[in-house]
Amino acid sequence: MSLLFAILLYATTLLFVVGLFQRIRGYANTPVPLKIPTTPAPTTQTGVVLRMTREVLFFESLFKANLWTWAMSALFHGSLALVLLRHLRYFTEPVWGWVALIQPFGAYAGITMLAGLGGLWARRLFVERIRYISTLSDHLMLVLLMGIAASGLTMKFITHTDVVAVKGFFLGWLHFSIQPLPADAILALHLFSVMALLAIFPFSKLLHAPGVFFSPTRNQTDDPREKRHLSAWAAKLESEN
Amino acid sequence: MADVAAPAYRIIPIIPALKPGAMEGKGPFVANEKINEAIGFPGKMAENWQETHDAVIAKMGELLSKYRSLKVYMDACVHCGACSDKCHYFIGTQDPKNMPVARQDLMRSVYRRYFTLPGKLFPKLVGARDLTREVLDEWYNYFNQCSECRRCSVFCPYGIDTAEVTMAAREILDSVGYGQKYSNEIIGKVHRIGNNLGLPGPALQDTLEGLEEDVKDATGIDIRFPMDVKGAEVLLITPSADFFAEPHIDSLIGYAKVFHATGTSWTLSSMASEAGNFGMFIGNYEQLRKIALRIREAALELGVKRIVVGECGHAWRVAYSFWNTLTGVGDGADANDRFAQMLQKQLDHRYKQPTHICEFTWDMIQDERLSFDKSKNDKHIITFHDSCNVARGSRMGDFAGGQFEIPRNIIKAVANNYVEMRDGTTREQTFCCGGGGGLLTDDLIDLRVKGALPRMEVLQETVDVHGVNFMATICAICKAQFTKVMPIYGFDRRMVGGVHQLVSNAIILGDK
Numbered sequence: 159m160s161l162l163f164a165i166l167l168y169a170t171t172l173l174f175v176v177g178l179f180q181r182i183r184g185y186a187n188t189p190v191p192l193k194i195p196t197t198p199a200p201t202t203q204t205g206v207v208l209r210m211t212r213e214v215l216f217f218e219s220l221f222k223a224n225l226w227t228w229a230m231s232a233l234f235h236g237s238l239a240l241v242l243l244r245h246l247r248y249f250t251e252p253v254w255g256w257v258a259l260i261q262p263f264g265a266y267a268g269i270t271m272l273a274g275l276g277g278l279w280a281r282r283l284f285v286e287r288i289r290y291i292s293t294l295s296d297h298l299m300l301v302l303l304m305g306i307a308a309s310g311l312t313m314k315f316i317t318h319t320d321v322v323a324v325k326g327f328f329l330g331w332l333h334f335s336i337q338p339l340p341a342d343a344i345l346a347l348h349l350f351s352v353m354a355l356l357a358i359f360p361f362s363k364l365l366h367a368p369g370v371f372f373s374p375t376r377n378q379t380d381d382p383r384e385k386r387h388l389s390a391w392a393a394k395l396e397s398e399n
Numbered sequence: 400m401a402d403v404a405a406p407a408y409r410i411i412p413i414i415p416a417l418k419p420g421a422m423e424g425k426g427p428f429v430a431n432e433k434i435n436e437a438i439g440f441p442g443k444m445a446e447n448w449q450e451t452h453d454a455v456i457a458k459m460g461e462l463l464s465k466y467r468s469l470k471v472y473m474d475a476c477v478h479c480g481a482c483s484d485k486c487h488y489f490i491g492t493q494d495p496k497n498m499p500v501a502r503q504d505l506m507r508s509v510y511r512r513y514f515t516l517p518g519k520l521f522p523k524l525v526g527a528r529d530l531t532r533e534v535l536d537e538w539y540n541y542f543n544q545c546s547e548c549r550r551c552s553v554f555c556p557y558g559i560d561t562a563e564v565t566m567a568a569r570e571i572l573d574s575v576g577y578g579q580k581y582s583n584e585i586i587g588k589v590h591r592i593g594n595n596l597g598l599p600g601p602a603l604q605d606t607l608e609g610l611e612e613d614v615k616d617a618t619g620i621d622i623r624f625p626m627d628v629k630g631a632e633v634l635l636i637t638p639s640a641d642f643f644a645e646p647h648i649d650s651l652i653g654y655a656k657v658f659h660a661t662g663t664s665w666t667l668s669s670m671a672s673e674a675g676n677f678g679m680f681i682g683n684y685e686q687l688r689k690i691a692l693r694i695r696e697a698a699l700e701l702g703v704k705r706i707v708v709g710e711c712g713h714a715w716r717v718a719y720s721f722w723n724t725l726t727g728v729g730d731g732a733d734a735n736d737r738f739a740q741m742l743q744k745q746l747d748h749r750y751k752q753p754t755h756i757c758e759f760t761w762d763m764i765q766d767e768r769l770s771f772d773k774s775k776n777d778k779h780i781i782t783f784h785d786s787c788n789v790a791r792g793s794r795m796g797d798f799a800g801g802q803f804e805i806p807r808n809i810i811k812a813v814a815n816n817y818v819e820m821r822d823g824t825t826r827e828q829t830f831c832c833g834g835g836g837g838l839l840t841d842d843l844i845d846l847r848v849k850g851a852l853p854r855m856e857v858l859q860e861t862v863d864v865h866g867v868n869f870m871a872t873i874c875a876i877c878k879a880q881f882t883k884v885m886p887i888y889g890f891d892r893r894m895v896g897g898v899h900q901l902v903s904n905a906i907i908l909g910d911k
Binding site: 181184185188189190191192193194196197198199200201205213217219220222223224227231281285286287288290291292293294295296298358361362363365366369370372373374375376380382383384385386387388391392395396 | 414416417463464465466467468470471472474475476477478479480481482483484485495498500501504515516517523524525526549552553554555556557558559560563684685688719720721723724727729730731732733736738739751752753790791792793794797798799800802803827828
């Protein structure tokens with residue numbers, strides 16, 4: 159059983175890393191023939207870095223669009239970040255100081271993460287416009303994330319699993335040495351869900367995470383008059399003249 | 400026109416309920432064989448559907464490999480709904496397929512089916528669908544209900560710009576002989592005659608001479624409207640509507656007065672008598688480039704030092720954002736970039752190239768080379784409608800947001816009464832007039848009237864509160880659209896006009 163989990167985890171991690179790398183390479187290698195920043199846009203590279211930082215950390219555009227969606231999504235993503243950082247303790251020995259420090263926050267972040275996801279799903283279910291544009295996979299992805307959060311919280315607050323053994327398993331897994339994993343149904347559900355998420359990441363809308371960095375309307379400098387911007391395929395048209 | 404009625408106003412802010420199918424239909428008139436073939440597109444769709452199907456998918460693959468925007472935007476949308484209540488066509492028509500996300504999904508569903516693994520394996524699950532004739536007809540209808548105004552892209556957390564998707568869709572449709580009559584016919588005219596309105600050189604010369612006489616009668620001063628003058632300092636590129644349409648022509652007179660009062664030598668070009676570039680509307684890079692190249696040729700031939708662009712929204716986006724790329728009108732080309740250097744060496748880089756007429760006028764006002772009698776505009780209580788392509792696709796001046804400040808500064812310099820419309824409907828959040836992006840055609844009048852509704856509602860509010868009686872704007876399409884639809888909403892058509900129309904009213908000519 160432990161061996162099966164270990165192998166599946168290797169496989170899905172590999173799929174995640176290779177798949178994501180491929181997509182990112184695809185984005186990076188696709189030309190951008192024209193200057194299309196949504197203006198007003200920063201006129202310097204530093205300004206672009208700041209704009210992107212505000213976009214990625216604070217969801218600036220979403221804030222302008224809809225406060226409810228912004229609040230729910232900020233709650234979810236912020237909590238998720240804390241939860242992920244908290245999980246570093248399963249992969250480090252000794253546990254880094256700051257990771258130890260955030261443990262209590264990380265545990266409660268699981269609850270706020272679930273609340274955020276619930277809010278986002280409620281919008282999808284009850285707001286007519288959002289319901290109209292939602293596909294089955296949009297709903298299922300929220301269910302999957304809520305399943306991950308709920309199973310994690312169950313192990314933290316209700317039916318404790320043997321976290322020392324879990325940590326032993328993951329430390330060994332990192333060095334390709336298979337250690338026993340507790341035979342716990344909730345833990346199995348938690349890990350399966352996480353693996354499912356990793357596997358679909360490079361093929362789904364979860365690509366919004368790397369995608370935002372490649373969005374020309376957000377990452378271009380507003381300097382078309384000062385500097386000639388020319389892509390390779392467009393330059394070729396010039397030599398044909 | 401009698402059968403077109405204005406929809407009722409509602410309480411602002413407005414998030415309308417959905418009316419599925421409200422704007423279903425065949426879309427605008429389809430371009431005929433002659434129109435399409437004149438600009439190098441297939442005349443009509445293949446008899447055999449499979450042939451069209453394969454060509455559409457192949458073209459989509461090609462565009463995905465040429466445009467990072469399209470590739471990222473097809474993947475990144477999470478259906479969060481941030482854009483869902485932002486499109487003026489959705490707010491005005493309530494058709495859910497006019498929500499930006501739903502419009503993109505018309506294409507995204509096909510992308511998922513043919514270009515992604517989950518869509519190939521589980522189409523139902525991820526909302527993927529086969530490309531059928533019905534799907535293509537739906538594309539034609541709804542991608543011709545987008546004015547490429549980019550309002551949605553302001554609010555998208557990933558910056559997804561529906562304009563990019565619409566342009567790709569129209570490019571694909573054109574590539575299989577399913578183009579739109581209005582845009583393609585105009586592109587043919589600009590190549591054949593030199594401007595969108597099909598006004599030949601001699602007729603244009605006559606018009607300008609007539610204009611000189613009219614202005615002389617009105618002011619007693621010889622204001623020139625020169626054409627094809629070699630060695631002039633400034634080449635003015637302006638939308639051809641400025642030559643005879645109302646109220647456009649009043650702004651053209653305004654530009655001429657500014658040039659006259661500042662002693663600037665300037666010229667128009669008969670070869671490039673059009674700032675508009677409908678190549679952008681149909682998303683076709685080759686057309687966009689070919690149309691823009693006329694300006695390069697005219698600039699080289701006339702040996703001008705500066706290129707100034709008149710009041711035209713999409714033309715300013717093309718000029719500001721794309722001209723340097725397409726034609727070399729700009730600065731900062733590589734030393735060994737001979738194509739761009741040829742022109743850039745000729746231009747005077749103490750000035751931004753190209754320059755918007757508002758930048759030109761504002762610079763002159765700041766240098767105290769113009770003076771005004773502001774009381775000449777006292778009959779107007781003025782508000783300013785930001786045009787979408789200027790607001791969200793370009794800039795003026797040397798700071799971000801100059802495109803908002805400079806036209807307002809000019810208005811305040813030439814008039815005493817100025818008020819803003821409601822926040823959230825101006826500057827980068829401005830509503831499109833409802834007629835941009837290649838939709839300014841009578842066969843889309845129903846859409847145009849409904850698309851103008853959000854702006855009309857806000858304007859009416861400003862009229863009620865502040866007594867506004869003049870809405871200034873710097874776009875030929877805005878002017879044409881508003882003069883057509885505003886009477887339907889019960890406004891006087893003369894309520895809309897250009898910023899340089901106000902400049903023209905107040906400018907003090909003669910010795911200074």
